Amino acid sequence: MKAVFLKEWRFRACDEEEWHPAVVPGCVHTDLFRNGLIPDPFYGTNEHNLQWVDKKDWEYQSEFEVDLELIQLSRIDLVFEGLDTYADVYLNEQPILSADNMFRTWKVDVKEQLKSGPNTLRVRFRSPILEDLPKLEQLGYALPATNDQSELGGLGDKKVSIFARKAPYHYGWDWGPRFVTSGIWREVRLEGWSQLQITDLYIRQDEVTAEAAKLTVMTEVNAEAEWTGALRITAGDEQWEQQVEVKAGQTELHINIEIKNPSLWWCQGLGEANMYAFKAELLSDETPIAERSVRTGLRDIQLIREKDEAGVSFYFKLNGTPVYAKGANHIPNDSFTTEVTRERYLHEIVTAVESNMNMLRVWGGGIYEEDVFYDLCDEYGLLVWQDFMFACSMYPGDEAFLNSVGAEARDNVKRLRNHPSIALWCGNNEIDSAWAHYVEDAGWGWKKDYSQEIREKLWADYQAIFHKLLPEVVSELSPDITYWPSSPLRNLTGDQEQHAYKTTGDGDVHYWGVWHAIEPFENYNKNVGRFMSEYGFQSFPELKSVLEYAPEEALELESEIMLAHQKNGRGNQLIKEYMDMYLPEPKDFKSFLYMSQVLQAEAITMAIEAHRRSKPYCMGTLYWQMNDCWPVASWAGMDYQGRWKALQYAVKRSFAPVLLTVQSTKDTITVHAVSDLGTVVQAELVTELHLNVGGRAVLNSYSVTLAAGESAEILSIPRSDLLGAHDPQQVVLTASLKIGEDIIATRQHYLVPERELRLSKPKITLTESQGQNGVPVYTLETDALARQVWLSTQEEGVFSDNFFDLIPGQPRTVEFKLRKPGVGSFVPAAAGVVEIRSMADFVDEESLVQCIQADSAK
Structure with a gap:
């Protein structure tokens, strides 16, 4: 096979004559900015003035020559890895493709349209807004789309994001701007081949143990005509070979193989992330005619949902070992996804590893991530909870929409299924609990806007996608990975027990009482579910980052720019209200930035400690959110520039393999220890009471034995015994776990609310x-x-x-x-x-x- 990548492009608005240089992969907004035609979209309030871009049609053009070697091949395919979103493609002015789904790979045979000498490829992008407004009018009623910032986009209440198979966050979110992009967002190439082509290689892991990995190697072959030869599979020093017959068109070949005593793939904290390289070759008399290679890790990953005395468990088991999932929710690293380099992905993944994480959730309002993201998760041993790209909205259920979703799902499941990091396929983010079909007064209030007939129609459309289409695709193409219909969800029961609108003893939980409902931090201790897949608290970036999108004169909590870079309604005021509850008052706005980060870190620390303390009842904690897509006040632990906030350091401490937590009431001080280690911990607990101005008041030590993977209360003492006659405002308690002279965990604790400390x-x-x-x-x-x-x-x-x-x-x-x-x-x-x-x-x-x-x- 011969591949030629098309790199030279230019673009223009369809109602203009002048062409400008373009970068592919890219999008209209980034090309406009590079050409000096628009200001920095992220600076100040520029977002508000750039909403005209998505109302226009745009055109990209590439001129190229085809060499003799390529033109002589029997078949030449034009492959678009990603077109965003409504695109008509012309080769030498002949229409060859009409695309309508950002998440699909588009391939078309262009052998007949290509010519020797110059060729012209033209891609015309239709405005996603003008394309979808008629669909809303035809439907006759609006569909819920809570985060669609249609008013900012000049559309009033006309929300059209649900009609486009396009990254939902492009239409705005409560942490992101509204930039509805168009463009060629993934690579474009010509693929030429003769006789045979291997189009897909899948290593299906049927049964994997430490003793043997039983695998089915599934090879998808395109052939010009019937062919007979050998299929050889190579993995390391081992080879398997068998004679095969291939039909004209597409054939799927299967070979069952076994690898003895495999080096298993493990996530962070459990072992090495071992990988294997597999190669498939089609041979004619020992001569390779076609080949394809993939890398994967051999592992058995299961979602364990078993009845117990508290309800139904929800945890992952990797190679037979229970995993306590520690991590965060990942969103796209940029509003303009093609701006994310490998370096930026690596920075995020290394940050996760440095922060003692073992899982990231690819959230359903963004994109199916780039290959490099999953490659890095494989390499560094991070599990991936993978959402399909649906979030916080109800979607159409017409035949064309379902067909598009089905093709999208097949493309992406096939693309990602070899990655050992993939631990779960999840249908959507929050739609089941938001609609709450079986409980009249639950959910987000969407149902009240519809008649009973339309309600049933919307729910039937929902079920067609998330209870039928998507699970069928996963079952067929990635059968070793569990499908979970929606996050959060209790269980797929078809009655009121299905929806996770409150914390219960089964399913996963998104707890937002703290923040959205303005509940106190202490409620994190009361609202602990079996798997905490979302919760969070906001802060600002540091001053250096803020000054990259705002001038000094805009450094006020309610300035126009600060509000433009706060997408969560009363977000800035919520930070202030919580700060008034828990921390001293900052002396100015620059101090407020710092104090907001301290506040966020302390909130999430309390949450994570409550979740880990509740092990094994709770077996996972993924806070919202890992990263940002633009410079903004948000829930992220590292800002858009990749700078760690206070939260990221707090998370690193809270996710440590061994954790100490200290809680106090008016009468009692309690110390818990949590271990994620696979071995018994024999240690000494040392408690010390220190005076704020220097000196140690009390020192005690206790022998501690902590079983592998255990969470246990290791000390409970009367508060009066510890404090004695000391002023609680002027002391701090430290608890440390020591093995010899090595401290393996430590925690500081104050005996009064922090606002009462005498500093x-x-x-x-x-x-x-x-x-x-x-x-x-x-x-x-x-x-x-x-x-x-x-x-x-x-x-x-x-x-x-x-x-x-x-x-x-x-x-x-x-x-x-x-x-x-x-x-x-x-x-x-x-x-x-x-x-x-x-x-x-x-x-x-x-x-x-x-x-x-x-x-x-x-």
Whole structure:
């Protein structure tokens, strides 16, 4: 086979004459920006002024020559890996393709249309807005699409996102802008072949154990005519071969093979992510006629849902070992997906690994991710919960729509099914619980807008997609992976027990009482389900990132730009209201940015600790969200620039293999230990009570035995015994698990609400010394309790720890890792000039004292 990639392109608006250089893969918005025809879409309020782009038709054109070697081949296919979205394609002015689904691969035989010498390929994109408005009018009633920002797009209440098989978040979301793109968003190539072509190679894992991997190698072959020869499969040093007969057209060949004592693929924390390379060759007298290769990892992954005394379990078992899923929800890394380089993907995946994660959920309002994303998850041992691309909306159920969805599902399941990281196929995000068909007063209030007849129609259309079409595709093409209809869901019961509109003893849970319902953080301890697949809390990016989309004069909570970069309605005010509940008042807006990150980190820390403490009842915690698609105040743990917020450091601590948590009531102090290790932990629990201004008041130690994978209460003592006569406002409790001199887990805990702590201005010193391999390490000490110490530097990278509390007499040593340009991974390095700040630098001391007095008076 010979492949030729088409790289030289130009574009224009269809109602204009002038052509401009274009980048493919790309989209109209990025091409307009590169040509200086629009301002930076992400800066200020520019988003609002660029909504005209999606109302136009756009045209892309490439001129190319076909060499003699290619033109002499029997068949030449033109392959579009992705067209966004409504596109008419012409080759030498002959129509060859009409596309209508962003998520599909489009292939057409162009042997007859190609000519020697110059050829012209033209792709005309029809406006997705003008294409779909008539569908809304024809339907006669609106379909729910909560996050479609139609008003911003100049459409009033006319929401058309549900009609296009296109990334839902392009129409806006409560963390993302509205940029409804058009363009050639994945590569374009000519594929020429003669006689035979292997179009797909799938390693179906029928039974995988440590003793043997029993596999079916499924090879899809296109042939000009009937052919007889040999099919050879190679994996490492092993080969299997058999004689085969191929029909003209498409044939699927199967070979059953077995690999003894395989090196299994494991996720982070359980073992190595071992991979195998498989190659299929069609041979004629030992001469290869066609070949194809794939890499996969051998593993057995199951979703375990078994009845128990609490309800029905919900957890993943990998190679027979239960996995406590620790991770986050992933959204696209950019509003313009072609701007995401391999380096940016790698930065996200390495961040997940550095943060002790073992799972990412590819959320259903974005895209089926690029191959490189899944390759990196395979390589680094991250499991992937994979949604189909449907979210927070009801969808049409006409035949054309269903056919398009079916083709989309087949394309993507076939593309992704060899990745060992894929742990689950999920039908959609939140639609079952939002509609809540079987409970009249549950859900998001959608049902009240429709007659009973239309309700039944919408639900029947929903079931056709998510209860019939998609599970059938998964069962046929990826039978070793479980299909889950919607997240969240209790069970597919067909009655009121189906919907996960409240926390119960089965299914997965999206808990948003904290944030959307303005419930206190403490409710994270009460609302724990079997698998927490969504929950979250917002913060702003750091000042350096904010200044990349806003000038100094816009640095106010309610400025036009700050509101434009806050997509969640009252989001900025919600942050402030929660801050008033839990933290001292920041002295200015720049301090508010810092304090918002502290607030977010403390919220999610409480949630994760509650979830892990509840193991094995709860066996998974995926917070919302991992990343951002543009610079914005959001739920992300790292901002659009890839800079870690306080949350990312908190998550790293909270997802550690061994975790300590401390809880207190007015009478009792309780310490829990949680282990994800596969071995018994024999350790010493050391508790210390420190004075905020220096000195240790109480020291105790206890022997602890923690079983493999156990969560257990390891200490409960009366509060009065620990505190004695000390003022609870002026002490901090530390609990540490030690094996010998090594501390394997530690936790600090305050005995009063944080707003009541009596803080003084600390003097923090930093000492630089040489660590291993000659890379500097930094030791910090303080003369008084320093809350939320923030280390920053001009270098782009991360510290081994940050946003931590520093206690007098307890030095903290950290390292710095540089985000290596063009690589994405972190490399130990010198940090340069390190700026050290703590909460005392961001709080007006006088207002803090007043705040403490007011709270104490209560």
